[in-house]
Amino acid sequence: MKYLNKTAIDSFFKKAYIIMKNIFLVLKREYLTRVRKKSFIVMTILGPLLIGAFYGFIGWTAMSSISLKKVEVIDESNLFKGKFKNTEELDYSYSSQSLDNAKKDFAKSNYDALVFIPKDIMDNPKGVKIFSEKSLSIELQNGIEKTIENEIETIKLTEAGITQKVLEDAKMNINSETISLSEEGEKSNSSVAATIIGYVCAFLIYITVFIFGVQVMRSVMEEKTSRIVEVIISSIKPFELMMGKIIGVALVGLTQFTLWILLSLAVTTAATSMFGEKFAGSPEQRMEQVKNMPQAQEIEKQVKKEAKGGGGIYGKAMKAVQTLPWVTILVCFIFYFLGGYLLYSALFGAVGSAVDSETDVQQFMLPITMPIIFAIAIAQFVIREPDGNLAFWTSMIPFTSPIIMMVRIPFGVPAWQIILSMVLLTGGFIGTTWLAARIYRVGILMFGKKPTFKEIGKWIFYKG
Amino acid sequence: MNNILEVHNVVKRYAQHTALNNVSINVPKGLIFGLLGPNGAGKTSLIRIINQITGPDEGHILFDGQKLHPEHIKEIGYLPEERGLYKKMKVGEQLLYLAQLKGLSEKQAMEKLKAWFIKFDIKTWWTKNVEDLSKGMQQKIQFVATVLHEPQLIILDEPFSGFDPINANLIKDEILELKKKGTTIIFSTHRMESVEELCDHVALINKSHKILDGPKKQIKEQFKTHTYSVEYLGDLSNEFEDFDIISTNAIEDNYKKSTIKLKPEVPVNRLVRQLIDKVEIRTFGENIPSMNDIFIAAVNEIPQ
Numbered sequence: 001m002k003y004l005n006k007t008a009i010d011s012f013f014k015k016a017y018i019i020m021k022n023i024f025l026v027l028k029r030e031y032l033t034r035v036r037k038k039s040f041i042v043m044t045i046l047g048p049l050l051i052g053a054f055y056g057f058i059g060w061t062a063m064s065s066i067s068l069k070k071v072e073v074i075d076e077s078n079l080f081k082g083k084f085k086n087t088e089e090l091d092y093s094y095s096s097q098s099l100d101n102a103k104k105d106f107a108k109s110n111y112d113a114l115v116f117i118p119k120d121i122m123d124n125p126k127g128v129k130i131f132s133e134k135s136l137s138i139e140l141q142n143g144i145e146k147t148i149e150n151e152i153e154t155i156k157l158t159e160a161g162i163t164q165k166v167l168e169d170a171k172m173n174i175n176s177e178t179i180s181l182s183e184e185g186e187k188s189n190s191s192v193a194a195t196i197i198g199y200v201c202a203f204l205i206y207i208t209v210f211i212f213g214v215q216v217m218r219s220v221m222e223e224k225t226s227r228i229v230e231v232i233i234s235s236i237k238p239f240e241l242m243m244g245k246i247i248g249v250a251l252v253g254l255t256q257f258t259l260w261i262l263l264s265l266a267v268t269t270a271a272t273s274m275f276g277e278k279f280a281g282s283p284e285q286r287m288e289q290v291k292n293m294p295q296a297q298e299i300e301k302q303v304k305k306e307a308k309g310g311g312g313i314y315g316k317a318m319k320a321v322q323t324l325p326w327v328t329i330l331v332c333f334i335f336y337f338l339g340g341y342l343l344y345s346a347l348f349g350a351v352g353s354a355v356d357s358e359t360d361v362q363q364f365m366l367p368i369t370m371p372i373i374f375a376i377a378i379a380q381f382v383i384r385e386p387d388g389n390l391a392f393w394t395s396m397i398p399f400t401s402p403i404i405m406m407v408r409i410p411f412g413v414p415a416w417q418i419i420l421s422m423v424l425l426t427g428g429f430i431g432t433t434w435l436a437a438r439i440y441r442v443g444i445l446m447f448g449k450k451p452t453f454k455e456i457g458k459w460i461f462y463k464g
Numbered sequence: 465m466n467n468i469l470e471v472h473n474v475v476k477r478y479a480q481h482t483a484l485n486n487v488s489i490n491v492p493k494g495l496i497f498g499l500l501g502p503n504g505a506g507k508t509s510l511i512r513i514i515n516q517i518t519g520p521d522e523g524h525i526l527f528d529g530q531k532l533h534p535e536h537i538k539e540i541g542y543l544p545e546e547r548g549l550y551k552k553m554k555v556g557e558q559l560l561y562l563a564q565l566k567g568l569s570e571k572q573a574m575e576k577l578k579a580w581f582i583k584f585d586i587k588t589w590w591t592k593n594v595e596d597l598s599k600g601m602q603q604k605i606q607f608v609a610t611v612l613h614e615p616q617l618i619i620l621d622e623p624f625s626g627f628d629p630i631n632a633n634l635i636k637d638e639i640l641e642l643k644k645k646g647t648t649i650i651f652s653t654h655r656m657e658s659v660e661e662l663c664d665h666v667a668l669i670n671k672s673h674k675i676l677d678g679p680k681k682q683i684k685e686q687f688k689t690h691t692y693s694v695e696y697l698g699d700l701s702n703e704f705e706d707f708d709i710i711s712t713n714a715i716e717d718n719y720k721k722s723t724i725k726l727k728p729e730v731p732v733n734r735l736v737r738q739l740i741d742k743v744e745i746r747t748f749g750e751n752i753p754s755m756n757d758i759f760i761a762a763v764n765e766i767p768q
Contacts, residue, residue, distance in 0.1 A: 018534075025564050033553060227548030231609065234515040234542040235565035445517070447546070458479050462518075 022236040026244025027251065030219065034252045047260045052267035069112040069140065074102055076119040083151050090140070099129075106131065115144055122152065193324060194410035195383050201333050201406040206376045209340050209402070210369075212253050213348035217361070219245055220352030220444070229444045238441035243433075246345045250338075324410055328418075332409050335422060340402030343429040344372065350436035353443030360450050371399035379407045386411040396421050398428025435460060467526075468493045468617055468648045469514065474523035476509050483509035484520070485672040491617075491650060491665070496643055498663035498680070499652040500755075502763055506672045507652050508545070511619055514650075515542050528616070538567045543610040545621035545652075549594045549602060556590035559609055566613040573612065580608045584634075600631050607635055611642065618642065619650045624658060636662065656756040666755070670763050680755075687758045691725045691751045692735065698743030706730045706738070719746060 034040055070091045073084060084092040095102060099116050106114055118127035128148060130141060157163075220242075223229040232241055351364040375394065382391040386408045395405040395413075401421050405413070442459035443451070451459075469491040476484040483506045491497045501507050512518050514525065516537060525532040527539070550558055556577070563573035581587050584604060594602060603626050611618060620639075624632045639649060639662065651663060659666065659680075666683060668676035676683060691710065700709055700722055707730065712722040726735055732750075739745060753761070 015534075022565065025561070029561050033550075222550075226551055227544070227546045228550055230517070230544040230546060231542065231562065231606075232565060233517050234540070234544075235537060235562070445512075455479070462478075 019237070019240055022240040023244040023247065026236070026241055027248035030245050030248025031251050031255075034249070035255060040252070040256070044256055044259045044263070047256075048263035048267045051264050052270070055268055055272075070110060071113045071115060071140075071144075072102065072106075072109070072111040073115045073117070074099055075117045077117055077121045079121065079155065080117060080148065080151060084144075084147055090143070103131065107133070113140070117148065121148070122155070125149075125152065197324060197329065198383065198407040198410040199379065201329065201409075202376065202379055202403045205333075205337050205340050205402050205406060206372060208253060208337065209344045209372060212249050212341060213345045215249050215252075216246055216345040217348040217352035219249065220349050220440070221355065221358075221361075224353060224444050225356070233441075233444070238444065239437045242346070242349050242437055242440050246342065246349065249345065250341060325412065329409055332418065333406060336402040336406055336425070339398075339422075339425040339429055340372075343398060343402075343425070343432050344368065346429070346433040346436035350439040350443065353440040354446075354451055354456055356447060356450065371397075372403065375400035375403040379403060382407050386413075392417070396424055398425045398431075401425050401428075438462070466493050467491055468528055469650075470526040471510070471514075472523050472525065474510070474513060474520045474525065476506075476513060476518070477521050482672050484513075484669075486523070487669065487672075487674045488523075489667050489674060489677060491648060493648055494643065494646050495664040496639070496649045496651055496662050498659045498666035499650055499669070500654065500659065500666055500759060501669035502654065505669045507669055508621070510669070511542070511544075511621060511650075511652060514619065515540060538613060539616045541566075541610040541613065541615040541618040543606060543618075543620045543623055545625070547603075547606050549605065551595040552593060554590070555592050555594060555597070555605055558594060559605065559612065562609045563612050568613050576612050576614075577608070580612065584608070599626055600628055603627055604631065604635075607638070611638075615647070617648045617650065619652070621652045622655075623651070623653075624655065654759075656754065656759055659755045668759065668762055676758075676762050683758060684753055687753045687761060689725070689751060689753065690728075691723050692732070692749065693721060693723055693751055694739060694748045695719050695721045695746040696739070696743035697746070700739075700743060704738060707735055723751070 068091055070093070071084075073080070073092055073094050074097070075081060075094060081094060084090075086092055097105075102114055102116075112132060114131040116129040116131070118124065121127055125148075128145070130144060223232070223241075229241075347368045351361065351368065354364060355361055378390065378394060378400075382388075382394065382404055385391060391404065391408055394400040395408055395417070402425065405418070405421050409418070438460040439456055442462055443456070467490045469489075471487060471489040474484050474487050475482070487506070487510065489499075489510075499507055499510070509518075513520050514532075516532065516534065527533070527536045530536075553561075559577055560570060560573050563577070564570060568576070581590065586601075586604065589597065589601070589605075594605070597605070607623070610620070623635060623639075627635060636658075639651075643649060651659070653659060663680055665679050666676070667674055667678075678686075695715065697719060700712065700720070707724050707726045710723045710725050712720055715721050724735065726732065736748065739748070
């Protein structure tokens with residue numbers, strides 16, 4: 001008896017070893033042929049370069065818009081003398097000539113813009129006119145308008161006997177703070193940060209499942225249409241071939257992501273060091289610039305005020321981001337990413353095995369892409385009510401849980417729900433992989449005619 | 465009995481039809497075994513079962529006396545009828561990959577491949593993409609992939625299709641050399657001339673049943689019609705006691721050709737003696753059925 005058990009265990013390990021070895025051989029080929037493809041190399045390099053180019057473009061446009069603009073102000077009301085503040089970008093000068101003369105001379109003068117403030121500005125706020133040869137940037141226009149508005153406001157308030165001090169005291173800034181009550185005590189939480197994180201994670205899973213799933217499908221179809229598949233499955237089991245493919249494609253995806261992140265960082269760093277200095281100048285200068293912008297002054301005041309009261313909006317945002325369950329998010333992201341990918345790519349593989357040509361794909365793709373599209377579509381409702389019934393059930397069903405659970409997790413989900421959902425997803429992908437393997441082993445050897453869903457259903461029950 | 469492969473009462477059913485109905489076949493070691501049959505007879509189903517691509521619904525298979533087992537995959541080489549390679553993969557890498565799937569280590573595979581590349585004089589192909597090779601070249605690569613791991617049993621499904629006569633001969637020589645080394649070859653085809661030339665033993669499958677099985681010589685004996693052909697000058701119109709003249713045709717230069725059927729238990733010499741008296745004989749010979757005749761006769765005549 002003892003001897004028998006030992007040989008049984010030995011043969012089990014031997015079998016497991018052979019399966020692993022075969023899967024490894026397949027995934028190595030899948031990985032290497034893909035990674036060495038020109039399209040992979042081009043995409044890997046082009047991705048970060050595009051990001052870099054984008055970043056560079058923004059830097060460049062920002063830089064080019066910094067050039068000093070001269071603005072001539074004709075202030076008939078005499079209320080605004082010295083109120084327009086010169087900055088690095090804007091140089092205001094006041095002139096007392098008439099509007100008509102100024103307009104006539106405008107083309108000859110080196111002014112970029114001409115601002116006219118009429119005498120009756122206090123009664124007729126619409127009388128302000130801005131002239132320029134080229135259309136003005138919205139920023140400049142807003143800046144000028146804001147300065148005039150503020151000034152009029154102050155004057156009118158002073159006339160009414162209200163001082164700036166009274167005004168500042170009266171301003172209350174409401175920034176609601178959502179607090180979730182849990183066993184760990186009160187936790188400051190920002191639902192905006194949670195929404196963004198949840199949605200980004202869910203969307204990443206959605207996109208990658210689609211891209212890699214289709215890659216698995218194409219790879220299966222390639223083997224089927226080139227007819228090499230019969231030679232291969234006379235050497236190894238169809239299941240080993242399918243698993244090797246799925247894991248190989250996943251590794252290619254991870255490699256590309258990793259390279260993108262690394263190269264993007266490198267390119268961004270390079271771009272920053274190239275454009276950055278010219279663009280931003282010294283930090284002090286930059287601060288000065290910000291301070292001088294009229295809107296920025298408002299914000300600055302607020303920030304200062306709130307900073308006194310402890311925890312400004314920035315501090316609060318940082319605190320909110322820090323209090324998100326980061327470890328849970330990361331662990332769950334990896335789990336749901338892999339689970340969702342395995343579940344769907346096995347099905348994509350089965351579709352690839354069932355069809356002969358690209359044109360037949362659509363019909364079979366539909367039923368497997370429906371649930372995942374459905375999931376991303378209802379994600380917005382789930383965000384509104386992350387603990388509702390819809391959220392709960394769709395985060396339990398393995399076909400939608402990789403996306404919906406990721407949307408919910410930043411808002412905090414009870415541990416038992418996460419565990420149950422993970423168990424169900426594990427069961428789900430084992431189930432679909434088994435199912436897909438049954439279809440796959442029959443499908444890859446079926447040529448010539450397009451199967452019906454009924455026939456595919458029968459394949460599942462074919463023996464050995 | 466020294467059989468490399470024994471198929472016992474194998475049944476394979478698909479949704480709509482039965483592909484193999486109680487088929488039993490023994491393949492003796494070291495021979496070239498012809499597995500014949502019309503299209504759709506069930507040959508490919510049987511081959512796939514032997515290759516463990518699918519399993520039988522009933523019956524069992526012994527490989528070298530042992531029940532068929534995944535370990536036996538290494539001992540079988542299979543060249544399917546529908547063949548193909550990864551188009552965008554380099555020839556060398558592809559062969560290394562296929563050999564490793566059959567259980568060879570990379571080093572072993574490399575050594576064996578070198579020998580084959582020298583033998584076929586295709587060293588320059590190693591770094592070429594498969595899609596850059598001609599169809600015949602690809603076939604050669606596939607043949608190498610089939611035999612590289614030196615299996616005991618090689619199954620070739622229509623191996624000569626797509627080969628020009630020169631390359632077909634090259635492959636034929638390789639098959640004969642493998643046989644000399646003791647490899648058993650199962651040869652599935654409906655090209656009877658290559659069966660005639662190569663096979664020692666044949667089995668015929670028709671409509672999912674095995675209808676014929678045995679050494680080629682024995683089968684030919686079995687299908688003998690006891691007819692003789694004779695070419696001669698003169699006339700053979702008389703009725704004879706010992707034989708019947710089935711047909712007579714005029715051929716060139718006043719010669720005629722007749723097919724004569726001997727009555728049972730009559731020795732050939734008596735026929736020859738009587739013919740000599742009547743006509744001037746140019747040629748005389750027994751009509752031995754070709755595999756082609758046997759194939760057609762067996763498929764058409766034996767009712768299911």
